[in-house]
Amino acid sequence: MRKITMLDVATSSAVKPKQKVAAYIRVSTSNEDQLISLEAQRRHYKTLIETNEEWQLVDIYSDEGITGTKKDRRPELLRLMSDCEKGKIDFILTKSISRFARNTIDCLELVRKLMDLDVHIYFEKENINTNSMESELMLSILSSLAENESVSLSENSKWSIRQRFKHGTYKLSYPPYGYDYIDEQIVVNEEQAPVIRRIFNSVLKGIGTERIARQLNEEKIPTKRGGNWTGTTIRGIIKNEKYTGDVLLQKTFTDEHFNRKVNQGELDQYLIENHHEAIITHADFEAANQMIEYQASQKNVAVGSRKYINRYPFSGKIECAECGDTFKRRIHTSTHKKYIAWCCSTHIKNRDECSMLFIKEERIHQAFITMMNKLKFGYSYVLVPLSKELETSNQDENYQKVTEIEEQLEAIKDELNTLIQIMTKGFLEPAIFNEQKIELTHRHISLKEEREQLLYSINDGSNQLNELKRLIKYLKQGNFISSFDEETFQDIVKKVIVYSPNEIGFYLKCGITLRERVER
Numbered sequence: 001m002r003k004i005t006m007l008d009v010a011t012s013s014a015v016k017p018k019q020k021v022a023a024y025i026r027v028s029t030s031n032e033d034q035l036i037s038l039e040a041q042r043r044h045y046k047t048l049i050e051t052n053e054e055w056q057l058v059d060i061y062s063d064e065g066i067t068g069t070k071k072d073r074r075p076e077l078l079r080l081m082s083d084c085e086k087g088k089i090d091f092i093l094t095k096s097i098s099r100f101a102r103n104t105i106d107c108l109e110l111v112r113k114l115m116d117l118d119v120h121i122y123f124e125k126e127n128i129n130t131n132s133m134e135s136e137l138m139l140s141i142l143s144s145l146a147e148n149e150s151v152s153l154s155e156n157s158k159w160s161i162r163q164r165f166k167h168g169t170y171k172l173s174y175p176p177y178g179y180d181y182i183d184e185q186i187v188v189n190e191e192q193a194p195v196i197r198r199i200f201n202s203v204l205k206g207i208g209t210e211r212i213a214r215q216l217n218e219e220k221i222p223t224k225r226g227g228n229w230t231g232t233t234i235r236g237i238i239k240n241e242k243y244t245g246d247v248l249l250q251k252t253f254t255d256e257h258f259n260r261k262v263n264q265g266e267l268d269q270y271l272i273e274n275h276h277e278a279i280i281t282h283a284d285f286e287a288a289n290q291m292i293e294y295q296a297s298q299k300n301v302a303v304g305s306r307k308y309i310n311r312y313p314f315s316g317k318i319e320c321a322e323c324g325d326t327f328k329r330r331i332h333t334s335t336h337k338k339y340i341a342w343c344c345s346t347h348i349k350n351r352d353e354c355s356m357l358f359i360k361e362e363r364i365h366q367a368f369i370t371m372m373n374k375l376k377f378g379y380s381y382v383l384v385p386l387s388k389e390l391e392t393s394n395q396d397e398n399y400q401k402v403t404e405i406e407e408q409l410e411a412i413k414d415e416l417n418t419l420i421q422i423m424t425k426g427f428l429e430p431a432i433f434n435e436q437k438i439e440l441t442h443r444h445i446s447l448k449e450e451r452e453q454l455l456y457s458i459n460d461g462s463n464q465l466n467e468l469k470r471l472i473k474y475l476k477q478g479n480f481i482s483s484f485d486e487e488t489f490q491d492i493v494k495k496v497i498v499y500s501p502n503e504i505g506f507y508l509k510c511g512i513t514l515r516e517r518v519e520r
Contacts, residue, residue, distance in 0.1 A: 199234060356500075383471065387465065
């Protein structure tokens with residue numbers, strides 16, 4: 001006879017499976033103290049996971065004595081990611097963002113890859129769980145600040161170069177075609193110099209740059225790097241003042257996203273006359289450039305002008321992260337339906353030079369809406385503390401340093417006056433006087449440069465803080481947005497950076513970059 005037992009609802013319901021949890025730890029050196037710290041972290045996370053009834057320990061992944069700048073140099077991190085892809089892990093615990101990845105791009109790439117796998121990560125130090133909107137926003141901003149730190153280091157390096165520009169001590173590392181660099185001096189290359197004179201003479205005769213390039217290629221005359229001549233190359237030679245013996249410094253510059261740009265007056269330029277031996281006279285140089293301008297005017301192309309007017313909110317504001325060029329507006333047609341897209345200018349000209357694909361304008365609109373709503377949702381968690389941090393940052397310390405430097409400059413001035421008085425009274429040898437004067441002069445120049453850098457830092461931080469406060473004020477008053485607003489975009493966003501067809505970044509005027517995913 002069959003035995004039938006009625007089960008209680010609570011008894012028959014399925015038991016909720018435990019969440020599969022792992023931890024990632026790392027130390028950058030293999031000395032004894034660091035290894036002790038690693039073992040302490042291992043025990044901490046093992047106890048933390050095993051004492052939680054809803055968690056099941058998968059493994060503790062640890063990289064020993066390995067720096068965190070690149071993810072591909074950490075085998076345990078790669079094993080962790082592999083196990084996540086295999087579905088072995090649901091949740092990851094780690095000490096901090098810097099322990100997980102010091103490289104900003106790697107950090108965001110790994111976190112978003114985990115989120116695509118439905119695996120979330122908790123950064124203990126920053127109290128960030130990627131399973132919530134405000135935490136994703138916080139992570140993006142913290143990563144942006146880390147990137148800004150790299151930009152700051154780059155700015156210091158560029159500032160040092162500009163000081164050498166000012167003092168005329170900058171050394172050219174790569175002279176143009178027609179010159180060589182020998183014993184730290186630019187000297188004329190006697191084989192290439194006649195080619196330069198021929199190019200200038202041809203232009204003065206009214207021969208077009210494309211025709212000149214074609215003639216040089218037909219005669220198999222090599223360029224400096226062994227390539228082919230082009231009209232652009234010829235025009236670059238005609239515009240290069242170095243052939244007159246002069247050097248114009250800072251004709252190009254690198255922006256905050258490490259993209260190379262032509263200096264259109266954004267930064268000061270420095271002209272050093274009679275820097276080296278000339279190949280072309282100033283008169284021929286001016287006449288050749290006037291001929292180039294005349295030829296361009298006959299084709300209705302003004303030299304240095306922009307062919308298209310910025311009629312659209314994204315004109316001139318979208319940059320390619322791959323090649324640094326700007327995007328152009330295009331009309332695409334798909335299944336008898338037209339839509340607006342933005343394409344990298346370099347990719348349009350030559351796909352081999354840039355592989356970046358187009359992005360639909362409506363997708364940029366949607367990404368901006370999402371970004372603004374995230375800011376509206378989480379500004380009190382992120383932007384307000386950031387504003388307070390900037391207000392109480394080291395600006396007071398910088399002002400104090402400026403005051404101290406000015407006092408030191410006054411002291412050097414007094415010391416120099418005293419030195420001169422002693423010298424005029426015959427109490428000091430001329431050789432000793434000159435030696436001490438040179439030392440004081442060098443100290444004076446060094447202190448002035450340091451003061452200039454501090455003042456630049458103070459001014460830059462003040463502008464960033466003002467823009468941040470303005471953004472917070474807008475977010476406090478405004479509502480969540482459901483459509484793209486051109487005025488708001490122009491007021492808040494400085495530029496849009498396209499990292500891939502699926503990801504763009506909005507570089508805000510307050511100095512932070514927020515990344516958003518874009519659906520194709």
